[in-house]
Amino acid sequence: MNWLRRILAILTKEFIQMRRDRLTFGMMIVVPVVQLALFGFAINSDPRHLPTLLYLEDNSAIVRSLTAGLQNSTYFDITGQVSTAEAATRALQSGDAAFVVTVPAGFTRAMLRGDRPQLLIEADASDPSAASNAVAMLDQIATSALKQDLKGEWAGLAQGPPPVDIVVHRMYNPEGISQYNIVPGLLGVILTMTMIMITSIAMTRETERGNMENLLAMPARPWEVMAGKITPYVGVGLIQTGIVLLAAYYIFHVPFVGSPWIMALGVGLFIIANLAVGFTFSTIARSQMQAMQMTFFFFLPSILLSGFMFPFRGMPGWAQDIGQIFPLTHFLRVVRGVMLKGADFHALWPNIWPMLVFIVAAMTVAMLRYRSTLD
Amino acid sequence: MISPYTAPLAGRGVGGLSGITPNIAPPHLKGFTMSEPELAPELAPELAPELAIDVRGLTKSFGKLKVVDNVDIAMPRGQVWGFLGPNGSGKTTTIRMLCGLLRPDAGEGTCLGYDILKQSRQIKNNVGYMTQKFSYWEDLSIRENLEFVANLYGLKNRHEVVDQALETLGLASRAKQLAGTLSGGWKQRLALAACTLHSPKMLMLDEPTAGVDPQARRDFWDQIHRLSSQGLTVLVSTHYMDEAERCDQIVYIAYGKLMAQGRVEDIITQSGLYTFIAEGTGVRDLMERLRGEAGADHVAYFGNALHVSGSDLAGLRDLVARHAVAGITWRQERPNLEDVFIHLMGQSKDNSVRT
Ligand SMILES: Nc1ncnc2c1ncn2[C@@H]1O[C@H](COP(=O)(O)OP(=O)(O)OP(=O)(O)O)[C@@H](O)[C@H]1O
Numbered sequence A: 001m002n003w004l005r006r007i008l009a010i011l012t013k014e015f016i017q018m019r020r021d022r023l024t025f026g027m028m029i030v031v032p033v034v035q036l037a038l039f040g041f042a043i044n045s046d047p048r049h050l051p052t053l054l055y056l057e058d059n060s061a062i063v064r065s066l067t068a069g070l071q072n073s074t075y076f077d078i079t080g081q082v083s084t085a086e087a088a089t090r091a092l093q094s095g096d097a098a099f100v101v102t103v104p105a106g107f108t109r110a111m112l113r114g115d116r117p118q119l120l121i122e123a124d125a126s127d128p129s130a131a132s133n134a135v136a137m138l139d140q141i142a143t144s145a146l147k148q149d150l151k152g153e154w155a156g157l158a159q160g161p162p163p164v165d166i167v168v169h170r171m172y173n174p175e176g177i178s179q180y181n182i183v184p185g186l187l188g189v190i191l192t193m194t195m196i197m198i199t200s201i202a203m204t205r206e207t208e209r210g211n212m213e214n215l216l217a218m219p220a221r222p223w224e225v226m227a228g229k230i231t232p233y234v235g236v237g238l239i240q241t242g243i244v245l246l247a248a249y250y251i252f253h254v255p256f257v258g259s260p261w262i263m264a265l266g267v268g269l270f271i272i273a274n275l276a277v278g279f280t281f282s283t284i285a286r287s288q289m290q291a292m293q294m295t296f297f298f299f300l301p302s303i304l305l306s307g308f309m310f311p312f313r314g315m316p317g318w319a320q321d322i323g324q325i326f327p328l329t330h331f332l333r334v335v336r337g338v339m340l341k342g343a344d345f346h347a348l349w350p351n352i353w354p355m356l357v358f359i360v361a362a363m364t365v366a367m368l369r370y371r372s373t374l375d
Numbered sequence B: 001m002i003s004p005y006t007a008p009l010a011g012r013g014v015g016g017l018s019g020i021t022p023n024i025a026p027p028h029l030k031g032f033t034m035s036e037p038e039l040a041p042e043l044a045p046e047l048a049p050e051l052a053i054d055v056r057g058l059t060k061s062f063g064k065l066k067v068v069d070n071v072d073i074a075m076p077r078g079q080v081w082g083f084l085g086p087n088g089s090g091k092t093t094t095i096r097m098l099c100g101l102l103r104p105d106a107g108e109g110t111c112l113g114y115d116i117l118k119q120s121r122q123i124k125n126n127v128g129y130m131t132q133k134f135s136y137w138e139d140l141s142i143r144e145n146l147e148f149v150a151n152l153y154g155l156k157n158r159h160e161v162v163d164q165a166l167e168t169l170g171l172a173s174r175a176k177q178l179a180g181t182l183s184g185g186w187k188q189r190l191a192l193a194a195c196t197l198h199s200p201k202m203l204m205l206d207e208p209t210a211g212v213d214p215q216a217r218r219d220f221w222d223q224i225h226r227l228s229s230q231g232l233t234v235l236v237s238t239h240y241m242d243e244a245e246r247c248d249q250i251v252y253i254a255y256g257k258l259m260a261q262g263r264v265e266d267i268i269t270q271s272g273l274y275t276f277i278a279e280g281t282g283v284r285d286l287m288e289r290l291r292g293e294a295g296a297d298h299v300a301y302f303g304n305a306l307h308v309s310g311s312d313l314a315g316l317r318d319l320v321a322r323h324a325v326a327g328i329t330w331r332q333e334r335p336n337l338e339d340v341f342i343h344l345m346g347q348s349k350d351n352s353v354r355t
């Protein structure tokens, strides 16, 4: 049990140092809160008043009702009309318009015949979350807008399926992200950032201050040092998780439909994976500055290629392959799966084992790199 | 470079140590009630080898620079050995290799009977190493630092051990103070307390008294001799000549090469150095003129006197005759340790140029 005592010794020391370093400790609590406020509130996942252009080849009272309905929904702001398809494309490309609504010639007559004509909506989905809610509302908007017009002999059209066939073209990016994406994703980003940075710095600080020579002169094995150093931060990671999940549920009303146990497993593995990365970095970095740089070197591709920033399936194959390496990629799927989709363990296993493999790999590298001498 | 510390040396006189034979305690220990070193319990076990440190051919390079070059050390148990040499001569590097913190490029040997290459864990368990730069945790209090060390070594009754250590070293009143806010001398005391906490069989102290005031330095050495009288083997590096003379033996290295090893007295004798001392008015003006003259290898001014040393006795006598000015008295004296070290340093430079 000597090994346990040594781990406890290091762990206790780490806790005392953590407590004494008020600034860092404060950061660990404040970072999730600030990031939540920034990303959660500032990045509105339900944007409205999106600029919309009309391309009308048919202009009847019914078409006017439809466009008024779009405007009244507050999701769409009709900013004008275009007269050619090229002009419509240009407006979407330049970002002047988020939507172009095309009403084809003969639309009204076809509708009144009960042919369910197409109403084409081209959406700029380059920022997929921007368009997704508006698009989701379309059917409902059309049905209610037409309700007043479809009276008398056409009342039958108001029953059954909507009298128009709304076709949405998501331009530039076929996959729209779920509206609850940001907050659960943020959990992964916050944990990646703080866990890696804190461990890598906590170790290099010892090297920089000359404590390492002392620690090495005492009989602690590398893995004991690692266990003792990492464990306190598992606790920190769990506190951060708690903060984010409470905020997600009570402030952002993100549903949590799945099993808390699978969530706990996913969070635990993810925290350990990141701590192992941090520890590995600390065996390579010679200064705290270098440790910071390595953290960002890992952090940026993590958020860019994991599906947090951009839809995973929107990336080219090679980028997806790289993305598969990062624990954040798999963690995001686990969190979404548990919180939003209620996925069970079986369904999430394909994303759990890669994290396990990652942990083993990172710890092996850390142990190989850990210098039990000063060489 | 070492001249500020010669005053105590001059006062004590080199002869103070001349009576030592290897197994008898140095005279400054006579005041303590102590058993003779070879009777101390730690030395008794039959299996324990005679030598605490026994290494041969120790070599270490950093890049192209050979920092420790083929060093042999054979150090008996229970003694206090001084480790001397100019800055950058490889003292710290050697100590680090001895306690398993650096891997030698070449060489082999044992420390406390454990192989320095393969058994560094056992060595670490039995050696207390005090680093040159303070290396305890500055954001932990004194007590927390000691408790950390006690826990890491898995000491039983750690509370008593820590309390005891605080008491012995006079740190009890400051137990709650953060280590980083201690003054230099107190940091050294803390470091010594911490590295002796696990009752090591050997201490390796790397310049433990650098920047420490004379009284604290004396206390420090009293500590070291007390520990040594309990059977501990101590290897201590220092730049102070008076401290060197408190050691049973000294090892002198320069530019990675072992230049001398043995008792102070023997090292002085073996140096083959002769020293003449000039006293009187205007000796300082003489200094510039003597420098570079045939026969005078080293000229140094300390203790109101001019020390002129060289290995050629006849040449020195000629020189003295040439400068026998009125008002200046010349006499020959035994060289002191500092004369010898400066001489050794000069020699080692020549060596390194030649090789
Ligand atoms: N990690 C290292 N990398 C490169 N060079 C090193 C390293 N450690 C020591 N050295 C070099 O090795 C030489 C010996 O250094 P060392 O610290 O052993 O000297 P020292 O005798 O302890 O000196 P001092 O009296 O100043 O403490 C120096 O030239 C130093 O620059």
Ligand SMILES: [Mg+2]
Pocket (backbone or CB within 6 Å): B091, B092, B093, B132, B206
């Ligand atoms: Mg040194």
